[in-house]
Amino acid sequence: MLFGFYLSWRATRLHRLHHRVDIARAGLEAALHRRRDAALALAAADTGAFGGLSDAAEAARHAGEGQRDLAESTLSRALRASLESHGATGRWELLRPQLAEVEAAAKGVHMARTFYNGAVSDTRRARRSRLVRAFRLAGTAPLPDFFEIDDQPPRIPLLPVGPDTP
Amino acid sequence: MRVGLVCPYAWDVPGGVQQHVGDLAEALVGMGHEVSVLAPVGDAEGSRLPDYLVPAGKPVPVPYNGSVARLSFGPRIASRVRRWIAEGGFDVLHIHEPSSPSVSLLACWAADGPLVATFHTSNPRSRAMAVSSPALRSAMEKINGRIAVSEAARRTLVEHLGGDAVLIPNGVSVRRFAQAEPLPGWPGEGGSIGFLGRLDEPRKGLGVLLDAFTLMAPARPSLRLLVAGPGDPSAAMAAVPEHLRERVVLLGRLDDEDKVRAYHSADVFCAPNLGGESFGIVLTEAMAAGAAVVASDIPAFSAVLDGGAAGELFTAGDPAHLAERAGVLLDAPERRAELSLSARQAVRAYDWDTVAADVAHVYRTVLMWGGAGNGHPQGVRLDTGPRATALLRRGAP
Numbered sequence: 001m002l003f004g005f006y007l008s009w010r011a012t013r014l015h016r017l018h019h020r021v022d023i024a025r026a027g028l029e030a031a032l033h034r035r036r037d038a039a040l041a042l043a044a045a046d047t048g049a050f051g052g053l054s055d056a057a058e059a060a061r062h063a064g065e066g067q068r069d070l071a072e073s074t075l076s077r078a079l080r081a082s083l084e085s086h087g088a089t090g091r092w093e094l095l096r097p098q099l100a101e102v103e104a105a106a107k108g109v110h111m112a113r114t115f116y117n118g119a120v121s122d123t124r125r126a127r128r129s130r131l132v133r134a135f136r137l138a139g140t141a142p143l144p145d146f147f148e149i150d151d152q153p154p155r156i157p158l159l160p161v162g163p164d165t166p
Numbered sequence: 167m168r169v170g171l172v173c174p175y176a177w178d179v180p181g182g183v184q185q186h187v188g189d190l191a192e193a194l195v196g197m198g199h200e201v202s203v204l205a206p207v208g209d210a211e212g213s214r215l216p217d218y219l220v221p222a223g224k225p226v227p228v229p230y231n232g233s234v235a236r237l238s239f240g241p242r243i244a245s246r247v248r249r250w251i252a253e254g255g256f257d258v259l260h261i262h263e264p265s266s267p268s269v270s271l272l273a274c275w276a277a278d279g280p281l282v283a284t285f286h287t288s289n290p291r292s293r294a295m296a297v298s299s300p301a302l303r304s305a306m307e308k309i310n311g312r313i314a315v316s317e318a319a320r321r322t323l324v325e326h327l328g329g330d331a332v333l334i335p336n337g338v339s340v341r342r343f344a345q346a347e348p349l350p351g352w353p354g355e356g357g358s359i360g361f362l363g364r365l366d367e368p369r370k371g372l373g374v375l376l377d378a379f380t381l382m383a384p385a386r387p388s389l390r391l392l393v394a395g396p397g398d399p400s401a402a403m404a405a406v407p408e409h410l411r412e413r414v415v416l417l418g419r420l421d422d423e424d425k426v427r428a429y430h431s432a433d434v435f436c437a438p439n440l441g442g443e444s445f446g447i448v449l450t451e452a453m454a455a456g457a458a459v460v461a462s463d464i465p466a467f468s469a470v471l472d473g474g475a476a477g478e479l480f481t482a483g484d485p486a487h488l489a490e491r492a493g494v495l496l497d498a499p500e501r502r503a504e505l506s507l508s509a510r511q512a513v514r515a516y517d518w519d520t521v522a523a524d525v526a527h528v529y530r531t532v533l534m535w536g537g538a539g540n541g542h543p544q545g546v547r548l549d550t551g552p553r554a555t556a557l558l559r560r561g562a563p
Contacts, residue, residue, distance in 0.1 A: 013304055020310060027534045104527065111332050111531045115311045118329040122307050125328065 011137045017123040021144045024116040031112035038105040042098040073150040083154040106153035120144045170256040173205035174268035176225040176236035193522035206238035222269045237268035247272045256546040274305035279546035284313040311532040337518035343454035352431035356388025357496040360432030365397035371438030377485035429455035437461040453513035458502035476512035
């Protein structure tokens with residue numbers, strides 16, 4: 001009976017891990033979605049300087065299951081290229097809200113992906129256990145996969161701030 | 167949102183983690199969040215406690231992680247933790263040092279729901295982190311989002327627990343340090359170098375600074391050292407020749423206000439640490455004060471100083487190199503002004519306002535708030551335990 005207790009405890013833990021993966025996956029989807037929207041908004045606000053971002057963002061939106069990691073990585077690189085290559089110009093002052101949103105959204109993707117991969121790694125470790133495999137504690141739940149992309153957020157040059165700026 | 171913070175160490179004993187939790191709580195309150203902090207408190211009547219603090223019980227001194235930590239553990243404390251969680255109605259629980267055998271680990275066990283944890287330890291041989299018993303593992307598995315305060319802390323976590331963490335550095339309250347009058351009689355003519363830290367802990371590197379001073383003193387007859395911090399200085403001072411000792415001014419432990427003034431009191435501020443430093447709170451405080459910094463090139467310092475752009479770096483443990491770098495700075499006021507400006511710029515990334523905003527971003531990520539819009543209303547509840555009893559009633563699997 002004690003063994004039954006133990007098995008049930010392990011099953012509960014595993015169930016909880018799968019739940020954690022599901023939540024983290026949803027969080028990751030939301031974060032990627034937010035970043036695509038932020039890139040599109042920035043591109044729309046200044047087509048001259050950032051128009052190129054809309055292609056990358058649209059490609060990421062429509063990428064099929066197998067290509068998503070590549071498309072999202074491409075968007076990360078596009079963001080870095082357009083925001084880091086040349087210094088901040090005076091016009092950036094007007095784009096402050098869009099730039100801030102892109103920065104926050106890119107950070108959010110990095111966080112959400114780190115948490116998702118953390119959940120996946122804990123789950124995969126738990127499912128490697130002999131006990132879990134022997135008693136099929138995982139049931140029919142599919143083994144979750146890591147989501148590996150280049151998600152390094154762009155370093156947006158600080159907008160020129162005078163010492164008297166409030 | 168309602169945030170529950172858990173601090174494992176006694177609130178009324180000064181320490182890095184306690185300071186971190188207190189500053190974070192205040193910054194979150196400033197951003198409009200509701201915050202409750204659970205921590206052990208030794209003397210709940212005698213010390214003035216902030217409104218947000220909920221005492222978890224009396225701590226017991228435990229030799230832990232190379233020093234004596236004051237922790238709370240046991241069934242009575244556990245029931246208080248459970249009550250705090252049940253009554254708190256938190257949206258998210260943020261646990262500091264979750265593997266420490268104190269209220270932190272108890273909270274991990276007791277809670278079910280959105281959990282965030284911050285790892286501070288960067289000790290590669292940390293016993294507490296090395297324990298990977300099923301009980302500890304089952305607590306760590308519940309954490310939805312992990313934060314490490316430094317690259318070193320992150321590496322420690324990856325080695326011992328696997329998985330990864332988001333890097334969010336320690337904060338410094340830039341405003342508190344930005345302006346202050348120098349202490350009376352400082353910086354004085356002829357140059358001065360400042361040091362803050364424990365005097366009798368070799369890895370803080372006071373010995374290296376004193377050796378460098380001994381090298382520099384003959385050529386600079388009025389150079390003085392400002393040395394502030396607790397501890398017995400006699401061991402380190404023994405290396406300084408008799409006739410130079412009066413130029414090493416020992417101020418002992420300073421209160422908070424004088425500490426800020428001390429950062430403004432020397433021409434050059436020195437952080438000679440030999441290692442073991444995960445982040446360097448002293449360094450960011452000096453930068454917030456706009457000090458011209460010369461620091462050892464250990465990875466944590468090099469990262470904070472932007473690879474040398476916001477302060478001079480010298481080879482850790484090399485007094486001759488320190489003497490040379492510090493000498494250059496003492497002779498070049500315009501270079502010091504330049505470094506002071508870049509230090510103030512660089513330290514903005516570590517301002518609590520910035521750091522707490524990142525922490526709140528982690529909460530929202532874990533809760534899936536913002537973006538998709540479909541809130542995650544369940545919040546933190548008590549863990550009802552394994553559904554073993556229910557299963558047993560139906561017959562064991």
